[in-house]
Amino acid sequence: MARYAIGDIQGCYKQFIQLLNLIDFNPGKDVLYLVGDLVNRGPKSLEVIKWIYKNQDRVINVLGNHDIYLLARYNHLGKIDNGDTLADLIRDKNILKYIDWLRSAPLVFHDNDYIMAHAGIYPQISFNELLQLNHAISSHLKSPEYPHFIEQIFGNKPNVWNSDHSSLKKMKFALNACTRMRFLDRVDYSLDFKYKGELGNMPEHLMPWFQAPFHKTINKKIIFGHWAALGFFHEQRYISLDTGCVWGRKLTALNLDTFQLHQVAYSAE
Numbered sequence: 001m002a003r004y005a006i007g008d009i010q011g012c013y014k015q016f017i018q019l020l021n022l023i024d025f026n027p028g029k030d031v032l033y034l035v036g037d038l039v040n041r042g043p044k045s046l047e048v049i050k051w052i053y054k055n056q057d058r059v060i061n062v063l064g065n066h067d068i069y070l071l072a073r074y075n076h077l078g079k080i081d082n083g084d085t086l087a088d089l090i091r092d093k094n095i096l097k098y099i100d101w102l103r104s105a106p107l108v109f110h111d112n113d114y115i116m117a118h119a120g121i122y123p124q125i126s127f128n129e130l131l132q133l134n135h136a137i138s139s140h141l142k143s144p145e146y147p148h149f150i151e152q153i154f155g156n157k158p159n160v161w162n163s164d165h166s167s168l169k170k171m172k173f174a175l176n177a178c179t180r181m182r183f184l185d186r187v188d189y190s191l192d193f194k195y196k197g198e199l200g201n202m203p204e205h206l207m208p209w210f211q212a213p214f215h216k217t218i219n220k221k222i223i224f225g226h227w228a229a230l231g232f233f234h235e236q237r238y239i240s241l242d243t244g245c246v247w248g249r250k251l252t253a254l255n256l257d258t259f260q261l262h263q264v265a266y267s268a269e
């Protein structure tokens with residue numbers, strides 16, 4: 001058995017299949033850890049979801065911002081992004097099956113060695129509290145009233161963490177931290193949604209989330225994606241996997257036991 005963590009696929013079906021061939025994926029034995037953003041922007045979201053749905057017993061996935069966008073878009077909620085590439089997926093006869101499967105995924109997954117969340121783990125929340133919020137959000141997403149919940153939880157505020165916030169505010173913060181976070185303010189560790197560029201050019205008042213001091217209860221290696229400008233990184237505390245396939249760069253898999261790196265380059269259809 002091998003475990004592979006794979007970065008943001010975003011509808012890049014061709015590269016995803018090439019990557020599975022490259023790692024010689026064995027569906028009887030191997031497990032894929034998918035960091036989320038399975039769909040959107042790329043050309044073949046429907047094919048990606050079909051494959052993953054069919055192989056769901058071999059897949060662990062957490063929700064990314066584009067996956068949440070699909071849930072919203074399907075329910076006609078929020079702003080429509082004219083650049084989205086979800087039309088054929090939403091029209092597919094099995095879309096309800098795919099949506100129901102997707103909304104059963106958590107924001108945070110953890111096992112003995114790793115914690116995985118799409119954008120990362122907010123360093124200042126105790127791991128227990130984060131897991132409680134993850135559980136609460138998951139329960140809402142699994143309930144029949146989930147469209148109403150999505151409507152309530154969208155938005156950039158609060159961007160400052162406070163454990164005395166109401167439960168809804170804490171869920172909003174956790175959703176944004178797990179699916180959209182990149183930089184934090186150096187002083188109050190609030191989430192910054194404006195700057196999305198490279199580390200080298202970041203404004204002075206910001207820092208990447210993984211350089212902030214971690215709560216002592218966060219003590220496993222963190223697997224995340226979302227941040228194409230960051231690219232692949234593997235350090236003691238974290239593994240960064242979004243290598244911007246959908247932007248014409250690469251799709252990345254890392255063997256979680258040997259740490260062997262596997263990548264395929266984007267090429268047009």
Ligand SMILES: [Mn+2]
Pocket residue numbers: 037064065066118179225226227
């Ligand atoms: Mn993302």
